[in-house]
Amino acid sequence: MAAPELPEEIIHAINLLPLEAAAITGPLETTWAALSAEEQTELRHLGSAFAAHWAHIACVSPFARQLLLRHPHWLPRLARGGHSDLATSHGLSSDVFLANLRQYRNARMVEIIWQDRQPGEHYPETVAALSELAEICLQQAYAYGVEMLRQRHGIPRNDDGQEVPFTILGMGKLGGRELNLSSDIDLIFCYGEDGETDGPIPLDNSTYFQRLGRWLIQALDQRTADGFCFRVDMRLRPFGDAAPLCISVAAMEQYYQVHGRGWERYAFIKARPVAGDLALGQNLLHTLRPFVYRRYLDYTALTGLREVKALMDAEQGGSSNDIKKGQGGIREIEFVCQSLQIIHGGRQPALRSTNTLDTLAAIASAGLLPADDTDRLRRAYLFLRNTEHCLQMVDDQQTQQLPHSELEWQRLACGMGFPDVMTMRETLDTFRQQNHVIFQRTLASGKDDRQGKNSNGEKLWQRAQTAALETAPSDLLQVLRFTAPEAIWTRLWRFAHSRDVASRLSTEGRQRLNRLLPLALDLGSAQPDTDAWLQRFLTLIEAILGHANYLALLAENPPYLMRIAELLHSPWLAQELARFPILLDDVL
Template identity: 40%
Template sequence: MSLPPVFDNLPASLRRQAEHYRQGLGEGPWGALEPEQQQRLNLLFAMSEFIGARLSRDGDWLPEFFRLLSQHLRHPQYRATLDEELARCQDEASAKRVLRRFRHRQMVVIAARDFLNLAPLDESLAHLSEMAQSLILAARDWLTEYLASRFGYPRSAAGERQPLLILGMGKLGGGELNFSSDIDLIFTYPENGTTDGPRQLDNQQYFIRMGQKLIGLLADVELEGFCFRVDMRLRPFGEAGPLAVSFDAIEDYYQEQGREWERYAMVKARAMGEGDQASALHTLLRPFIYRRYLDFSAIDALRRMKALIESQLRRSSLTDNIKLGRGGIREVEFVVQSHQLIRGGRQPALRRQPLMPVLAELARSNCISGRDHKRLLEGYRFLRRLENLLQALSDKQTQTLPDNPDDQLRLSLSLEFDSWEALRETLSRHMSNIHEVFRETIGGDEQEEEELGELPALWQHPDPDVSEILSAQGLDSELAEPLMRLRGEFARRTIGPRGRDTLDKLMPRLLGELAGQPGQSELLQRMMKVVATILTRTTYLELLLENPAARQQLVRLCAASPWIADQLAAYPILLDELIDPMQLYQVLPPDGYAASLREFLMRVPEEDLEQQMEALRQFKQISRLHIAAADVTGVLPVMKVSDHLTWLAEAIVEQVVQLAWNQLVVRHGLPSCAGDGKGFAVVAYGKMGGLELGYGSDLDLVFLHRADNGYTSGDKGIDNNHFYLKLAQRVLHLFSTRTLSGILYEVDMRLRPSGASGLLVSHIDRYDEYQRQEAWTWEHQALVRARMVFGEPAMVKRFNEIRESVLCLPRHEAQLNGQVREMREKMRDHLHKGSERLFDLKQGPGGITDIEFITQYLVLAHGHRLPQMSRWSDNVRILELALQLGLLSAEEADLLVHTYTEIRDTNHHRVLAGLSGLLPHSEKPEGCEAVAALWSRIFDKDHEKGE
């Protein structure tokens, strides 16, 4: 804190004011002060009429004032002092005197600490709020005992005592009360019933009477003034509603009749005191305030409220208002509370009343940029400090800058400016910054309306010159017919007035985004597939309407990939991800998927299995969208795309096993063999095993366990083998059950020991035995691409040992060559879909499968003398290792790796483009012919040599 100005340097007019209050104080109290105290008091008398008027009439209290002034109390003992003084009051008149004197004295201390730069803003706001809450609750509790002699205490039908709960609204609710603020309150109580005293009243009558008296204790103007102006208009039904209502009534009101502006107000609502009952009240109100989805309907309501304020400003000719003017305190509140209403349902950390911590959370979670956070926070802190000092000049409720030079000078000195002009310049900069952020958030865009030209009118009122209007807006004239047909289809849909209004505003903006895009007709068709899906889900229409960035990304992604367009249409929740382009194209690190999924699932109650299953599917879709977005924009190369899709699948496998495990352990207890782990493992084959998953890949899985012959520990115990069978069944159920978001993954179990006729889960010893003694060559080929993706370290180690030992078994090379070739020919006969005109990227000669079979053959043929060939499960690294070990020439290795990568890249992008793996021979990768020739050399030559 910097030093306050020196009294002797103040202008004569301010020193005269100080002299006036000093004379009012009298020589006795003044002379009892130390020189330093006199200097401080002189300065305070000069700076604030409120402080001067109060202290000059309260000389006996000066020693206590200076004691409080010098203390830095984080939590002043307001309530204890108040309770002690109120305990001596026998009537309402004496209680009013105690409350007012206490309020004025504490306000003098808070104001003095502000003017002397002894307190940071946060402390002043917290002390003002805490003092107000203490006054309110102390007055209520005094009234409870005061009324008890006549009415007794209110009780529920079960006889439990009922308190009056008081919701603090606005800045009181946020714990950031300003110096001369009204207090907005709502009175409620838990249950209906009657009082238990001589005169019985039903609880509502009693609490209405208590509420009236409480308002009088706080707001009646007496000789000593008043404590607070009390505003009750935010209660259910406003001024027409009862002063106090029960929890049931308040819940019914907000569920059935609550309006958007009431949601906005309720963001700040805080039940003061009462512990469990206050928590119950907040729980009751939360569904009304915070939707479970991202809720953009709030923005229109906020805009209407802002428009009302601006029209009031125009009508009243108010200027220099630091609260309601452009860039004022209210605009910061609008930005923060709009984000809370929109995102609070999905982000519990935003469900808080204080503004500044929520602002920090918005920056932390990337809802606003660091630059906007800095602008809003610095501007808000400056405005709030200025507001407090402005009101502390005379204890008046004002947010309008003063026009008299003395008050301007007081504010300039208090805020450490050399002049009023310098203060105004800084103030103007802060308010301009705030207004810019406000406009970007919810302020609307007049320029956008101009750029849309005649498109809004065209959509709502078809024009005979549709083609000309479209051309003038940079759109293809051929869109005229499909657009008008689309308009007719949408007009026949029942979507409600709010949805219709939103659609009519959204469609011209979407058309505007199409301008200048290639292939507009096809792109419009893809986009409208998404819009058609959300027609009856107004929240998503509003999301696109209110977020230009989301609209732009919708167009960009639909243009890049029909597959992404289909995903957005099938799962509209993915539209939430389009809001922030910076986040949309970011993918998680390798270990980030597991951590992020665990955090995602924490939002869902553990006992709600259906919601857990839905959350798993949503996380997969959201993550896959981010990967696809990074893919189509070139942020991720194809090899990395497969890596990310595989890491995502691994994270999901882990959570699915954990969910299944938890369910079975609750029912049956722990298997006796589990020890510190689970004794269960998941082995991935195929594309997941080889870290080569695609967007639509299924999972080839095998389940293993290490159970002994014991039993589980629960009341409904079963033998360990049966437990692991149930676990495998439960895992498959969680993967394959169709929820609103579809299935999680298709799971193929045919690679387990004995295939479809084998057990669903095998003991790891039996797996070892099967691989050594019974497995076919094609099963050992599959083992090349096998990898344990879930399991405790001991089982991972054991599986790796089994895999290595089996892959490194000595084999007759000619016999192996023939078996691999025969299996390839069978696959081609059954699975090849190519023709004279079309090439099959997977099964065609020189395609994916040929390269995979060559790779697997190299491992099985040479593993016995080169065991390092069994190290990897992915084709590219196996081929690179084969080059290092001299099993392939540089040209052969380069051909196989390059062609394999190119085919996968082509296949990936054909999936995103909504195309199959069949393409004209003229478009097939160049290396396929050479790979087919290499296949012939490896197998035919080796086969002949063996013969």
């Protein structure tokens, strides 16, 4: 019969812990007593290293401690470095399938935590294992859901009778293969095209895939007696919570072409097919690549990033307790990476990685940041992500909040391998301060200096928006070298008050137009054919009012505006650009 007493080496390891020795002893005694004599003998032979690590895990992760209390026979497998397998789902009821999936997830989580807190740096292996776990759970839930739906409704097909595929895009940290220990998984569901299923109870494809999507969320997110697999967040899909769970490829392409917003470009940097038909997902992302990465150096992206960061700062309310969203936190490092990806990724494909550490390496290789900065950011990112994992392994909670009690600070310092809390906090503060300096420097690099403010072009554009048509500012028109001032004034005034300008521009689009027109008016005064040039320029702008990216390109990048100035000397080329604005991608 197995002896209940803990070996001396394990008792000694518990007594060396900085906190909760008494609270830890009981669960470890119970776990040990539940093992067979053979299992106990195997673990005794592993000596003090095993004893110290088991005690350490019990201290830093009460979540793992409780699971091992419920499943003591996992302990020998952990000590051997074993890996749990997921039982087959074929023929199981949905309740049994969901229970198996959750039990597999819990077993793998304990295995990952056990390995993560071994001596040395294990962050890359940990996030890869967590991302793989999410993909396995997704794919298993997808396969089970498809089999369940096909029994009643058959196979979704298009009008030609071909089977219609379905793909799941992983966004955020799942897309980057850098999932944390207790993370939401951000998903987007998409199916090939409309049609109908061919089973005994037919459904249109849209309804069929909505049901599949709801099943997937239930399979992963629903809490049962065995817990949950992963919290699912669908808010990154087109139109967010107001939209159906699944949309077709054509609808998705249309959305990002017409409605795509700046923050969605950042989101799609990390998009990756993770389950379902992976080829469909890859083809979709290839089609959407021009939405994310522009062919030109796209400094306009920094405006959107500043706005997102300002909202985050307002949400934090000056608190420094959040290591993700707070000053110098994980998000600032990710923003540095993503801003440089958006700006330069159109011309440098090596920057188009979904993974943060890989992106930092590509940024260093391309020389986009000083080598010292990329090295600091890499070390800080590893430190902060490991800190995040230590916070989350306590109770399997999605938190990035630093502790509020001295006891939890001691637990965190212990998990991170620091001898005391003060050293841990000093190291954390140093990394965050360095991060924030680099982050501010990166955002400042693209700020608008507005050299033309209060210039003659600025004054004329303000008058065109506010003055009556009958009150042409002859002095300004002459200073700007227009030879037919009355005609130019009429053209400019009518443009400023046109229905297109009033109805087709967002607030951001209006701001860009107000930045662009003064620059163009000043630039036009230096052209040999000032009047004709401005007429062609306004015609071009009318053509691109509905294309926010082109308007931003000219408003934010003076070199491209200069290039357009040269091209508009050709009446034929000016006409073609106005007819086919997409040509701007080629000529710039």
